[in-house]
Amino acid sequence: MANKNVELMRGEPEIAVRKLAIPIMISMLLTASYNIVDGIWVAGLGQAAIAGIGFVTPIFMILNGVSVGLGNGATSSISRAVGAKNHDGASKSAAHSLFIFLIASIILTLFLITIQEPLLRAYGASGQALVEGLKYGTPLFAGLFAFMFGNGGSGILRGEGDMKRAMYAMIVSVVLNFILDPVFIYVLGLGSAGASLATIVSSLGSAMVIMYWILIKKDTYVDVNLKEFKFDSKIAKDILKVGIPSSLDMLMMSIAMSFYLMFISAIGGEYGIAAFTSGQRLYLFGIMPLTAVGSAVATVSGSSFGAKNWEFLKRTHTYGTKFAMMMSLAITVLLVIFAPQLALIFAYTPDTAPLIPEITNFLRIASFGLLLVGIGMPSNFFYQGIGRGTTSLAWTIIRELILTVSFTYLFGMVFNWGLTGIWIGLATGRIIASIFNYIYARYTIAKLKPVMTQGSA
Incomplete structure (x- = not known):
């Protein structure tokens, strides 16, 4: 059927x-x-x-x-x-x-x-x-x-x-x-x-x-x-081996977010929190198309993996990465060029107008992280597609809780670069994690070749 x-x-x-x-x-x-x-x-x-x-x-x-x-x-x-x-x-x-x-x-x-x-x-x-x-x-x-x-x-x-x-x-x-x-x-x-x-x-x-x-x-x-x-416990386990780690992704993000808020509050108080919260909404909006590509990659990767079609599996990840990269470039350009205008969405009253410069600063720095999140996002969803939910969760932890939290603390608190240091840390942690995530995904695909080709022979 x-x-x-x-x-x-x-x-x-x-x-x-x-x-x-x-x-x-x-x-x-x-x-x-x-x-x-x-x-x-x-x-x-x-x-x-x-x-x-x-x-x-x-x-x-x-x-x-x-x-x-x-x-x-x-x-x-x-x-x-x-x-x-x-x-x-x-x-x-x-x-x-x-x-x-x-x-x-x-x-x-x-x-x-x-x-x-x-x-x-x-x-x-x-x-x-x-x-x-x-x-x-x-x-x-x-x-x-x-x-x-x-x-x-x-x-x-x-x-x-x-x-x-x-x-x-x-x-x-x-x-x-x-x-x-x-x-x-x-x-x-x-x-x-x-x-x-x-x-x-x-x-x-x-x-x-x-x-x-x-x-x-x-x-x-x-x-x-x-x-x-x-x-059938085997079928339930097959669903949960991706479902449980994927469910924990949001928890990991929430924990990481609490660290960002602590650092920002210590440096910029309510002003910093308000600027971050407003800029983050636009950043998350920009991530949505990349998440959509990732979801498509998960579905097609799962189908290719189930069919033991290694060539299609490799092409799915390659094309998904290119597609997401093109979108991330366009989104980053829009966020950077129109940052002051976009800041007005959340700072259009006399009381909130002072936030515009810092929201603009956030968008023009943190948004550069999107450039390479475009190669990390499809990789995360690729792992879910082939049934390796724990690998996807591990990369979320590496990206947000380990690297990005570390770099925001280093640049913002240790180097004392202020809110600008926090924004640089957000971009740096995500860029480095995305690069390594992509490399590991390609390594995973290469390791799957003998297993999948033998299984289809």
Whole structure:
């Protein structure tokens, strides 16, 4: 059994990476707009509500990372089965992925509902901010299954190369969130709770659409029959060997971010934090197209690896790297040239106008890290595609927690170069890590040649 998405994955890798990356880019841009819309409506709730939601946000980011990470595990397992022309294996991987999403949702929901108050207090939440944080967090954690199945279900679709429908599901979520945010927050007067309820209902809409395609309409490549489901620990381990390390990526990034914030606060206080936070939003926006290319590389690499087609595996990584490099060059040029204009997005009032020079400085220095992140990002996703999630996680740790944290501390604190030193450290750590990551990926591909060619002989 095959469809046009599966045939695309099995075809010329350059065409597959290019065609699969575009819908993912659109999905990520929609995700960015999702966050912007949330921010606009939440801003009207007052300082205590904003602070309360802010205390919950790091937890939500990690939870979202878990759902995306488990989805990546599904993508890797299914795409490798697709490449091996193992339809039954792909279908079983999809069924086991749904089972894993369910179990993870139950465990995390019970755990977070139980510890949310002491956790928020540990973060420093108190008074009305604590009350607002609990109002926001309780519905969010209770409805965790919605974005677990939404993000995880998208991973199943990506595994069979169906990026377009994953994008359509995201459109459903964004449109619902745009409509429901003001209704729940202000019309129904639910405030902070309304903000999280809008997020849950929007994610639920996306999840229901995906589950309809997979379980009811059954027009996907994978054929999931829950009545015939039999748990197989080997299949579950195959999904989790990528899913768990991928889920931990966001945790590693959060830990690294805490170090950056400590250094920046010590040097530049609130001014430095505000400049970094604003510039980082633009930087992360710039990374989205590179992440989209990486996601396409993961899917096509998995298919090539499953098919034991070493030549296609090598070409997938080579083209993905070139594609990402071209995009990173264009993005870097835009961020550097238009840095003052872009800074105005987050500093358009008299109170925030003094931030413009430092946001501009951040963009014109830190953005150079994107130039070579273009070769590191596809390599990270390549490891996930071939089922080596721990290798991908290791490179995230090397890039952010070891090299970038070290260089920001060295240039900013030891050399006393101030905020400029921090920005240089961000670029330097990521550039060096990306170079070594690329070299290791090429080494990995070379080592796979005898194994894959013998297996296909």
